[in-house]
Amino acid sequence: xxxxxxxxxxxxxxxxxxxxxxxxxxxxxxxxxxxxxxxxxxxxxxxxxxxxxxxxxxxxxxxxxxxxxxxxxxxxxxxxxxxxxxxxxxxxxxxxxxxxxxxxxxxxxxxx
Amino acid sequence: xxxxxxxxxxxxxxxxxxxxxxxxxxxxxxxxxxxxxxxxxxxxxxxxxxxxxxxxxxxxxxxxxxxxxxxxxxxxxxxxxxxxxxxxxxxxxxxxxxxxxxxxxxxxxxxxxx
Numbered sequence: 061x062x063x064x065x066x067x068x069x070x071x072x073x074x075x076x077x078x079x080x081x082x083x084x085x086x087x088x089x090x091x092x093x094x095x096x097x098x099x100x101x102x103x104x105x106x107x108x109x110x111x112x113x114x115x116x117x118x119x120x121x122x123x124x125x126x127x128x129x130x131x132x133x134x135x136x137x138x139x140x141x142x143x144x145x146x147x148x149x150x151x152x153x154x155x156x157x158x159x160x161x162x163x164x165x166x167x168x169x170x171x172x
Numbered sequence: 173x174x175x176x177x178x179x180x181x182x183x184x185x186x187x188x189x190x191x192x193x194x195x196x197x198x199x200x201x202x203x204x205x206x207x208x209x210x211x212x213x214x215x216x217x218x219x220x221x222x223x224x225x226x227x228x229x230x231x232x233x234x235x236x237x238x239x240x241x242x243x244x245x246x247x248x249x250x251x252x253x254x255x256x257x258x259x260x261x262x263x264x265x266x267x268x269x270x271x272x273x274x275x276x277x278x279x280x281x282x283x284x285x286x
Binding site for chain 1: 214218
């Protein structure tokens with residue numbers, strides 16, 4: 061079956077622009093996670109949804125970062141007024157049961 | 173605070189040789205432990221996981237890992253490395269609770285020599 065998909069795969073933004081990154085989880089997966097992976101680092105947790113409820117957003121680095129999952133399926137991570145330090149790969153993962161997370165290919169964001 | 177340490181940033185092994193990648197964690201409760209592999213341009217693929225029970229766990233692609241509570245370690249092993257194993261490997265701990273978000277190490281980049 062289809063895995064987690066993310067779009068776009070690559071995004072170049074000028075500093076100060078807003079961006080929106082999309083995640084399509086595996087159908088039926090209740091849990092959805094966003095992670096940020098800077099170059100040469102491991103992924104770092106950003107936020108977690110259970111269905112449409114955002115239960116943990118403790119990893120969001122600033123109020124410029126916003127995530128939503130309005131119908132409990134597709135999720136969007138929005139970054140406002142992008143800064144160079146936002147350049148990273150943004151990974152989405154979904155899970156049926158919190159015991160195993162299935163990752164998408166990621167969106168590589170480059171802020172110039 | 174929870175953390176994961178992978179002391180080896182980069183490892184090179186010869187094809188056919190054995191492999192051990194080290195992972196140490198810091199977590200107050202019984203950990204959920206994972207090893208993921210990431211190939212260039214690809215997402216993370218789960219190799220294996222430990223939740224409880226037998227401390228030696230088998231995974232995909234011939235990998236295994238052993239949980240040692242006394243050493244707070246979860247090292248990944250493979251008896252004979254193939255060229256296709258060249259990738260970056262991440263150890264992670266699931267911190268449990270309502271989220272079970274993953275805390276990752278910084279990764280070990282594996283190169284395989286012919």
